[in-house]
Structure formats: C-alpha cells, structure tokens
Amino acid sequence: xxxxxxxxxxxxxxxxxxxxxxxxxxxxxxxxxxxxxxxxxxxxxxxxxxxxxxxxxxxxxxxxxxxxxxxxxxxxxxxxxxxxxxxxxxxxxxxxxxxxxxxxxxxxxxxxxxxxxxxxxxxxxxxxxxxxxxxxxxxxxxxxxxxxxxxxxxxxxxxxxxxxxxxxxxxxxxxxxxxxxxxxxxxxxxxxxxxxxxxxxxxxxxxxxxxxxxxxxxxxxxxxxxxxxxxxxxxxxxxxxxxxxxxxxxxxxxxxxxxxxxxxxxxxxxxxxxxxxxxxxxxxxx
Amino acid sequence: xxxxxxxxxxxxxxxxxxxxxxxxxxxxxxxxxxxxxxxxxxxxxxxxxxxxxxxxxxxxxxxxxxxxxxxxxxxxxxxxxxxxxxxxxxxxxxxxxxxxxxxxxxxxxxxxxxxxxxxxxxxxxxxxxxxxxxxxxxxxxxxxxxxxxxxxxxxxxxxxxxxxxxxxxxxxxxxxxxxxxxxxxxxxxxxxxxxxxxxxxxxxxxxxxxxxxxxxxxxxxxxxxxxxxxxxxxxxxxxxxxxxxxxxxxxxxxxxxxxxxxxxxxxxxxx
Numbered sequence: 001x002x003x004x005x006x007x008x009x010x011x012x013x014x015x016x017x018x019x020x021x022x023x024x025x026x027x028x029x030x031x032x033x034x035x036x037x038x039x040x041x042x043x044x045x046x047x048x049x050x051x052x053x054x055x056x057x058x059x060x061x062x063x064x065x066x067x068x069x070x071x072x073x074x075x076x077x078x079x080x081x082x083x084x085x086x087x088x089x090x091x092x093x094x095x096x097x098x099x100x101x102x103x104x105x106x107x108x109x110x111x112x113x114x115x116x117x118x119x120x121x122x123x124x125x126x127x128x129x130x131x132x133x134x135x136x137x138x139x140x141x142x143x144x145x146x147x148x149x150x151x152x153x154x155x156x157x158x159x160x161x162x163x164x165x166x167x168x169x170x171x172x173x174x175x176x177x178x179x180x181x182x183x184x185x186x187x188x189x190x191x192x193x194x195x196x197x198x199x200x201x202x203x204x205x206x207x208x209x210x211x212x213x214x215x216x217x218x219x220x221x222x223x224x225x226x227x228x229x230x231x232x233x234x235x236x237x238x239x240x241x242x243x244x245x246x247x248x249x250x251x252x253x254x255x256x257x258x259x260x261x262x263x264x265x266x267x268x269x270x271x272x273x274x275x276x277x278x279x280x281x282x283x284x285x286x
Numbered sequence: 287x288x289x290x291x292x293x294x295x296x297x298x299x300x301x302x303x304x305x306x307x308x309x310x311x312x313x314x315x316x317x318x319x320x321x322x323x324x325x326x327x328x329x330x331x332x333x334x335x336x337x338x339x340x341x342x343x344x345x346x347x348x349x350x351x352x353x354x355x356x357x358x359x360x361x362x363x364x365x366x367x368x369x370x371x372x373x374x375x376x377x378x379x380x381x382x383x384x385x386x387x388x389x390x391x392x393x394x395x396x397x398x399x400x401x402x403x404x405x406x407x408x409x410x411x412x413x414x415x416x417x418x419x420x421x422x423x424x425x426x427x428x429x430x431x432x433x434x435x436x437x438x439x440x441x442x443x444x445x446x447x448x449x450x451x452x453x454x455x456x457x458x459x460x461x462x463x464x465x466x467x468x469x470x471x472x473x474x475x476x477x478x479x480x481x482x483x484x485x486x487x488x489x490x491x492x493x494x495x496x497x498x499x500x501x502x503x504x505x506x507x508x509x510x511x512x513x514x515x516x517x518x519x520x521x522x523x524x525x526x527x528x529x530x531x532x533x534x535x536x537x538x539x540x541x542x543x544x545x546x547x548x549x550x551x552x553x554x555x556x557x
Contacts, residue, residue, distance in 0.1 A: 004523060004526045004527075004530075004547075007523070007547050007550060007551055008547065010547075010550050010557045011543065011546055011547045011550055011557065013557060014546070014550060014555060014557035015546075017557075
C-alpha cells in the first residue's frame with residue numbers, strides 16, 4: 001500500500017517534469033523572440049524618430065516652397081506634397097548619412113595617422129630641397145656678352161676660307177693612324193685575394209666594406225652580405241655597411257629582413273640615406 | 287472502468303505456461319500450423335526460436351496438448367541438465383517403464399533400442415530451453431535423432447541461435463526453423479482483449495482503447511511476457527485503488543495515470 005503512494009509521488013514528479021520541461025523550453029524560446037522583437041522595435045523607434053525629425057524639417061521646407069497643407073486639401077496636391085516630402089526626407093537622410101560617414105572618417109583619421117607614424121617609411125619629400133638640387137643640375141643659361149662675335153648662321157665656308165683649307169691639305173700628308181692593341185687582364189681574383197689578405201692583416205672595417213662593395217657590384221650578394229656584416233661588426237656606426245647589408249639582403253630576396261634592419265638603423269641614426277633606401281626597397285626600385 | 291475484481295484480473299496476466307493461457311493469434315496460429323505440419327515430414331529436428339517471451343514455450347505446450355492423444359509425444363518443460371537423468375527420461379518416455387532410482391541408462395544400449403524400433407514407431411520429444419543443454423548432451427540428442435525413431439522439437443533463445451546453428455551437428459539436422467517474433471499492435475490488442483474476455487471481463491476489454499494499446503506496445507515492444515508483467519502491474523495498482531481510494535478510478539476509461547505509474551514501477555519510464 002505504501003509502495004503505491006510512493007509510486008504516485010514518483011508519477012507526480014514525472015508529470016511535473018514532463019509538463020515543465022516543454023514549458024521551460026517554450027518560455028525560453030519566447031523570451032528570445034520577445035527580446036529580439038524588443039531590440040528590433042527599439043531600432044525601429046530610433047529610425048522613426050529620425051524620420052519624424054526629418055519630416056518636421058521637410059514640412060518647414062514645404063512652407064518655404066509655398067505649399068501649405070491647410071490651403072490645399074485635394075488628393076493630387078497631397079500626393080505631390082508627399083512626393084516632395086519624400087524627396088526631402090531622402091535628401092535629409094542622405095545628408096545625415098554622409099555626415100555620419102564623415103564623422104566616422106574623422107574618427108578613423110587619427111588611427112590612420114597612427115598607422116603612418118608607426119610605418120617604417122615616412123614618405124615626406126622636402127620640395128624646397130628637391131628644387132635646389134634640380135637648380136644645381138639644370139644647365140645655367142650662358143650669358144652672351146655684347147663683345148663676342150656672333151657665329152655664322154650657315155656652315156658653309158666662304159671661298160677665301162676654302163682656299164686656305166685646300167692649301168694646308170696639300171702641305172700635310174695624311175699619315176694613317178696605327179691602331180694599338182691594348183691588353184686588359186682581369187685582376188678581379190687578384191684584387192679579392194689582395195684585399196682579403198690586406199683585411200686579414202689590417203682587420204679594418206673599411207677594407208671589409210670595400211670588399212662588400214666589389215662583391216655587390218659583381219652581383220655576388222651572399223659574399224657582399226657577409227663582408228658588409230663583418231664591416232658592421234667591426235664598426236657598427238659605418239652607415240655604408242648597414243646600407244650594403246640591407247641591399248644585399250634585398251637582392252637575396254629577404255626584403256622583409258632588409259626593411260627590418262634598415263628601420264631599426266633609421267630609428268637609431270635618423271639617416272636620410274637609410275630612409276631613402278627604405279623607400280626604394282618599398283617601391284621595389286631595388 | 288466498470289467495477290470489477292481487479293485481483294482476479296491481474297491474475298489473468300500471471301506468466302504461466304498453460305494450455306488455458308494460450309491465446310489464438312493470427313501469427314501464433316500460423317506458426318503452430320507450420321510446426322504441426324513439420325512433424326509429419328521426415329525431419330530429424332525442428333527448431334523453434336525467438337526472443338524470450340515471444341511464446342515459444344506456450345506453442346510447445348499447445349502442441350503437446352493437442353497431439354498427446356494421437357501421437358507418441360513427450361514434453362520436457364524444464365531442461366534436464368543431467369545426462370543420466372536425460373537418458374533415463376528418454377528411455378522412460380519410449381518404453382513406458384519406470385527405471386529404479388539406482389539404475390542408469392546406457393547410451394549405446396539406448397541407441398540399439400532405438401534402432402530396433404526403426405520403421406515401427408516415431409516418438410516426438412519436445413525440449414524447451416535447449417540453450418541450457420551441454421554440448422555432449424546435444425551430441426547425444428543428435429545421435430538419437432539420426433536413428434529416425436526419435437524426433438526432437440527444440441526451442442532456443444534467438445541470441446543463442448546463431449551460435450548453435452553454426453554447430454555442425456545442428457546444421458545438417460535442423461530442417462525446419464520457425465522464428466517467433468514479438469506481437470504488433472494489432473496482435474497485442476487481440477491478445478489482451480481475448481485474455482480479458484476469456485475470464486468474462488468484457489467491460490474491461492471495452493475500456494482499453496487503441497491509444498492505451500499503443501502506449502503498452504511502446505513499452506513492451508509487443509513481447510508477451512513483458513505485456514503480461516505490465517498488465518499485471520496495472521491491475522495491481524487498480525486493485526489498490528479499488529480497495530483504498532475507489533474515487534480515483536471511478537471513470538470508465540483506462541487510466542493513463544495508472545498506465546504511467548505501472549511503467550514507472552517496471553522501469554519503462556525513468557521518473
């Protein structure tokens with residue numbers, strides 16, 4: 001007898017569970033739906049308020065245009081008004097959107113500036129300096145003095161001049177020039193040997209740098225890199241060693257490494273050459 | 287539910303292998319016909335197999351009771367696990383003599399006895415729960431069936447079937463295989479209704495609706511033993527309410543609450 005009572009309790013619990021579990025599921029899902037709908041409504045309200053504000057401004061605009069709602073009650077006029085309002089609303093909404101975008105852009109600008117500041121290359125060109133350099137290179141116009149005799153306009157010799165030339169031609173016998181053959185022997189290997197020998201004795205960073213330069217010219221970039229590095233090890237303030245090392249790296253396809261090295265060097269030294277080289281590497285000129 | 291003696295009702299579903307408890311179902315009738323006709327064929331062994339509670343023992347029991355008047359048929363309801371006792375029972379069944387306690391049957395002698403009876407007699411032995419028999423004893427059953435004087439109808443649980451079938455001595459000798467399955471919803475309804483009506487509870491039978499049968503079927507999978515157990519529990523709870531809180535079972539409907547309570551008690555529902 002007692003067992004049946006116990007069983008009844010169990011059954012009651014089971015029923016409660018059975019009824020409650022779908023109820024909980026339904027309530028949870030409905031909560032989600034209601035929540036979602038509430039969010040949607042809040043957004044909708046925002047939109048409505050935006051539109052209403054624009055509509056109020058548009059009504060002002062319509063009054064400017066001379067269109068009065070009270071004056072005209074006909075359907076056509078109303079439709080026209082609505083169209084006008086819609087256009088104005090659209091314009092207003094568009095304008096506001098543009099403003100928002102501008103604001104966003106403004107907000108984003110400092111970020112962009114930060115990015116530029118963080119960038120290893122600062123592409124700032126000193127225009128005044130550039131112009132000065134250009135001025136130096138530009139051929140200066142030759143000042144024509146008034147005393148100098150103007151050249152003849154044509155190249156033809158006069159009869160007198162021709163007579164002089166013919167006379168001198170007769171006097172001088174034309175002796176054919178003998179071509180001299182010169183033997184140029186490549187002294188590259190000797191040069192490297194001697195330089196390396198010299199370096200081993202002197203242990204001078206200049207010698208190492210010279211070797212690096214020669215190797216770079218000969219497009220032996222691995223060697224150039226090696227010698228530039230050894231020069232740099234001996235004297236790390238030697239700017240050329242940095243540049244040459246980076247250039248060799250670029251030639252060996254290690255562009256990122258080269259840039260990293262150069263940027264670190266630029267930060268330390270503020271060298272213009274380094275900066276220029278960074279630019280060249282970035283633009284792919286090297 | 288009309289007022290009824292629930293104590294009597296629940297006892298209808300006490301699981302017993304009894305001729306009176308047998309319910310004629312379409313599927314059971316078909317299986318019975320197959321089984322009976324297979325006994326007329328020159329088969330050495332007939333295998334009756336299925337999951338526990340599908341009605342194998344009941345079918346065997348019915349076969350025995352139906353044929354015992356006309357044929358030489360012996361039914362070993364419980365498996366005789368001792369070889370000595372088994373051979374003694376076979377001989378006693380065949381000869382009709384009672385062997386004294388201290389005597390034992392020699393298997394070779396039994397075989398010779400069987401061979402002597404060839405073409406004279408055909409004795410059927412119905413062996414239930416054969417999965418419990420030992421391997422050497424099964425071998426002896428095989429040899430006895432080879433004499434064609436003794437025919438065996440054996441029942442096996444389906445789980446053991448594949449293993450036993452694979453054995454050589456069964457492979458060659460089993461000619462007829464009858465598989466018993468769980469009842470479908472329709473058969474289950476008929477089974478419950480027939481059982482209840484047989485005892486005169488027509489109103490109870492009418493109160494059990496199709497949806498109740500469906501509910502019972504989902505929990506018992508149409509297994510007769512499980513269904514008996516379930517219905518026994520249901521009527522046991524009814525019995526309690528009738529005696530203690532009769533108001534709770536005043537309706538004419540089969541109470542879903544009691545169905546669920548019984549399911550909880552039997553562990554069908556995890557509450």
